Amino acid sequence: MQALLPALRERFGERVSIAGAVLDHHAGGGEGVPISSRPDAVVFPLDNDEVAFVARCCNDAGIPIVPYGTGTGLEAHVAAVHGGISLDLSRMDRILTVSGDSLDCRVQAGVTRLQLNAAVRDQGLFFPIDPGANASLGGMASTRASGTAAVRYGTMRDAVLGLTVVTADGRIVRTGTRARKTAAGLDLTRLFVGGEGVLGIVTEVQLRLWGLPETVQAAVCQFASVEAAMQAVIGTLQMGIPVARIELLDAVQMGACIAYSKLEGMQPQPTLFVEFHGTPASVREQIEMVEQLAGDAGGSGFAWAERPEDRSRLWKARHDVTYANLALRPGCRMIGTDACVPIAELAECIAQTLDDVARSGLVAPLVGHVGDGNFHLGILFDPANGEERERAEALAERVSLRAIDFGGTCTGEHGIGLHRRHQLVAEHGEGVELMRAIKQALDPKGIMNPGKMFLPVESSNQKEAAP
Amino acid sequence: MQALLPALRERFGERVSIAGAVLDHHAGGGEGVPISSRPDAVVFPLDNDEVAFVARCCNDAGIPIVPYGTGTGLEAHVAAVHGGISLDLSRMDRILTVSGDSLDCRVQAGVTRLQLNAAVRDQGLFFPIDPGANASLGGMASTRASGTAAVRYGTMRDAVLGLTVVTADGRIVRTGTRARKTAAGLDLTRLFVGGEGVLGIVTEVQLRLWGLPETVQAAVCQFASVEAAMQAVIGTLQMGIPVARIELLDAVQMGACIAYSKLEGMQPQPTLFVEFHGTPASVREQIEMVEQLAGDAGGSGFAWAERPEDRSRLWKARHDVTYANLALRPGCRMIGTDACVPIAELAECIAQTLDDVARSGLVAPLVGHVGDGNFHLGILFDPANGEERERAEALAERVSLRAIDFGGTCTGEHGIGLHRRHQLVAEHGEGVELMRAIKQALDPKGIMNPGKMFLPVESSNQKEAAP
Structure with missing residues (x-):
């Protein structure tokens, strides 16, 4: 590491840091019982070539690289548990292209979803994947993020058309195309989406965009039990009603939200927050159908968030559940x-x-x-x-x-x-060995975000040998 | 190979064949200038264990395995260009589970899409991915198939929730889950979807299903030019109108279809075939919007295929374009x-x-x-x-x-x-090297469908070295 710093300083100048506060900021704990680990240095690249330079240096020296977006992930993906370089992509924040006709765009990895939405709104476009936090799109791709609107618009798996990735040994590779679909070879795009930085560094993202819906309506409906609420949800899905969001909060959660977000006229009961997107006529029809299903399940009438500011308040309450919970x-x-x-x-x-x-x-x-x-x-x-x-x-x-x-x-x-590394083994068994083989093939020196996704080999064997 | 046959005969009895007619049937030419190559033997497994047995035998002996579904693919995927075993999965034709509530099913790889649709129709369900041919679902997964309804329902990339795959060395691995989304590890499912059999053998497929639409309507609209037709298409997509199918036929193609399929009242002009799925009200609204867009582009009024048999005739004409063309x-x-x-x-x-x-x-x-x-x-x-x-x-x-x-x-x-192996290089450049590394990691002996997807290393280098 000491040998590497001068080379990084020469190339990056002020954009390499070993200041304590900067290292602390990049120690990335995540939720739960956090493991927080400082990197040895933080580098702020501006383009693909700079990322490739860091990768080549680190690969030669066997030094870990931990890609860092906004640090809003919940599973300590950015903790530098084996030290090394935290590669902070936040300055790669340029929106490279937007096509309203093809409904797509290309962004650098550090662009956040709110930044993108602000930039495309004037063209009548939006990017609907909404995990709550104002995450970077590179980070959202790397963690296969989704959130409240996935029921209608899918997850990052569906929204990403292609990527630029930098491999562990510093090659710059474009995956996918701008076409809506392709049958050309192995699906490298989907391999890096959700790759959690263990295969390489996502530096650019080609994304689908959607036209802003003509009408948006949101409503709240309360139920006597979680089972009753779920009956309405299953009916909605089976009838193929294209709800844009449908969120359940249980009684305890509603109690916390009522207290924290000052929601008025609501009871601490199991509750659905629902949002509808479409033409006025199709939204009306969707509402009628869901209201009927909710009524059949004994739900209350719909409480409407008619105005945009009411809708924002409602979804803000939904997104603020963590704060509401901690305030309990x-x-x-x-x-x-x-x-x-x-x-x-x-x-x-x-x-x-x-x-x-x-x-x-x-x-x-x-x-x-x-x-x-x-x-x-x-x-x-x-x-x-x-x-x-x-x-x-x-x-x-x-x-x-x-x-x-x-x-x-x-x-x-x-x-x-x-x-969740041991849970990955519980869920996928032998599949984890295939994942490891792919990791080994693309990152033979193991420098890419080491310690994430996979248990150390010894401990993994112990786990599998355990009764 | 001669050493392998007795072991296969002992396990498979009549279900291993070296009869000339059977080998010819599995020589798989594909479209265009076909390369047709007979395997040395054809094996008809019934379950995962039998597939794994063949894989272990072939891997030990270094003998190629070519997975075979219905042989309806267009790119000679099933041609045994290096001989070996054609693994015909057509007898793995059981529908394992269907859940109307979760809208999913699990099938063996040899189940065809029409077989699945016939089996789930009574439950009000259907599987919309429609490449035309009555392909096997394992084959459709392995080639990332799509077809006419992808504009609404996506491709096999989107429809496959998980797989059972048998690796080159005979491990049986389940990928994915039944959940609609997952962020658990590398996306092995999407890696094998479109893997063309070069990474392993798809033996079971977990698929999403959809509720049968309440209303289906199809129409034909003719235009003065391809540009005019495309203007209507782009408008439709930009407005987010959820058409179920939207197909363009140019003047020459329409002439061929009119002659071959006896389409009445149509001119040999650029033409859109459109289908709408939804509730009566939403279909009515979609039709009004698309008819307006088509009119703005100078299209004819819609000619309706009102009755199911008229609709079938229309889509049969669309699917019969190959025969119509050859008849020219x-x-x-x-x-x-x-x-x-x-x-x-x-x-x-x-x-x-x-x-x-x-x-x-x-x-x-x-x-x-x-x-x-x-x-x-x-x-x-x-x-x-x-x-x-x-x-x-x-x-x-x-x-x-x-x-x-x-x-x-x-x-x-x-x-x-x-x-298209050289085109893969033109399209993905360095990305092909990552694909090769993954292939090498999962199939180190190179027994899985050799000669497909990747050019031989020497010829690939020549290609890249060419000016």
Whole structure:
């Protein structure tokens, strides 16, 4: 590392830093019981060639590279657990091309989703993938992000047409094309989307865009039970009603949101937040159908967020659940779960999960992108209480393993990172060996985001040998 | 090979064949200038364990395996160019599970799309991906198939939730989950979708299903020019109108279809075939909007295929274009192209292509999934005329390379196979080296469908060294 710094200084000048505050900022803890690790240096590249230069230097010297976007990921993807270079892509923030006719754009990895939306709105376009945080699009691609609008618009898996990636040995590779579909060779784009930086560095992203919907309406509907709310959700999906968002908050979560976000006229009961996009006529029809389904399930009438500012307040309350949860118990920390299961299993999976929560004696509000079968517990614990922390971890583990048992996944959208590496083995078994073989083929020296996604080989073997 | 046969006979009995007619049937030519190569033997496995047994035997002996579905692919994917075992999966034809509530199913690789649709129709479900041929779902996954309904429902990339694959060394690996989305590790599912059998054998497919639309309507609209038709298409996409199919046929193609399929009341002019799915009200609204856009572009009024049998006749005419084309010139053969470009480039790309066709002096009808930016030329040539064949090949090559120049791909849906291997290099450059590294990692002995997707290393180097 000491040998590398002069070369980096010569090329990057002020854009390489070993200042303590900068290293701290790039130590990336993530949610839950964080592992926070400082890099040895942070480099701020401006273009593909600079990224490739860093990769070549680090590959030659066997020094880790940890790609860094906005640091808003939840699974400690950016923690430099083996030191090395934190490669901060935030200054690669140029929107390179926008095509309204082809409904696509190309951005540097550091462009954030709000920045992109602000830039394309005047052309009547928007980028709908919305994980809540104002994440960078490179980071969203690298973690296969999704969020509240995935039920209608898909995830980053669907929205990314192509990438520029820099390989561990410093090659600059363009994957995919601008065409909507391709059958040309192995799907490198989808391999790097969700690759969590372990295969290479995403430096540019070609994205689909969508036309701004003519009409947007949002509503809230409350139910006597989670089962009743889920009955309305399953009916909506089976009828193919193209809802733009459909979010479930359980009674505890609603209580937290009512208190924190001052939601008026709502009860701490299981609740759906729903949003409709389309022409006025199609939105009207969607609303009629969903309102009917909700009524059949015993839901309250729809409370409407008619004005844009009401809608913003509603979704802000949804996105602020973490703060609302932490406010329930000052000084606490939170472990988030990310189970995602087949839709038909979701009601039963949630019911068993809420039983677990009750038995655990912990406070753990539940919120979910239920149109995708995805839900989160925010398990609160006192960081000073070791026994409670263990109980919280055990609850989180049970939720993840149950999702796998139900034919689903331990992580719908947050990723593996550090804390779910053993769950990846539980979920994919032999498949993890194929993933490792691919990692080894593309990063033979193991410099790319080491320690993430895969357990160390020894500990992985122990895990598999365990009864 | 002679050493392997007894072991295969012992395990498979009558289900291993070296009969000449069976070998001929599995020699898989594909379209254009076919390379047809017989395997040394054909094996008909019934389950994953049998496939794994063949893989282990072949891997130990270094003998090629060529997975075979229905042989309906267009790019000679199933030709046994290096001999070995053709692994015919057609007897793995069981539908394993169907969930109407979760809208998914799991099938063995040999189940065909029409078989699946017949089986799920009673539950109000359908599987919309429609490449025309009654292909096997394993084959469709392996070639990343799409077809006429991709503009609404996506391609096999989107429809496949997970797979069972057998690796070259005989491991049985489940990829993906039944959840709609996952962020758990590298996306092995998307790596094997479109993998053309070079990484392993797809033996089971977990697929999304859709509810049968309440209303289906199809219409035909004729235009004075391809540009006018494309104006209507681009307007439709920009307004986000969820058409289920939108197909362009140029004047020559319409002439061929009118003659072959006895289409009445139509002129040999550029034509759109459009289909609408949805509720009665939403279909009505979609039709009004598209009819308006078509009228603005100078299109004729819509000619409706009201009854299911009229609709079937219309789409049969569309799917029979190959026969209609071959009937234009008895005794001819046909090279198909598969360019796919960004939507905004499609009109110009087609215009330049039609200029090329005119200059070539060849007959080459054009038909396209224009909602995806994908179009095909069917270039007719006299197989006895070497100069004409060369002209046809040169035209096809120009079309593919132009698509790449326009930011698109040489193949939207047919795949690389044998004939496009050099185009893969033109399109992806250094990316092909990453694909090769992955192939090498998962199939170190190179037994999986050798000779497909990748040029031999020497010839690939020559290609890259050429000016």
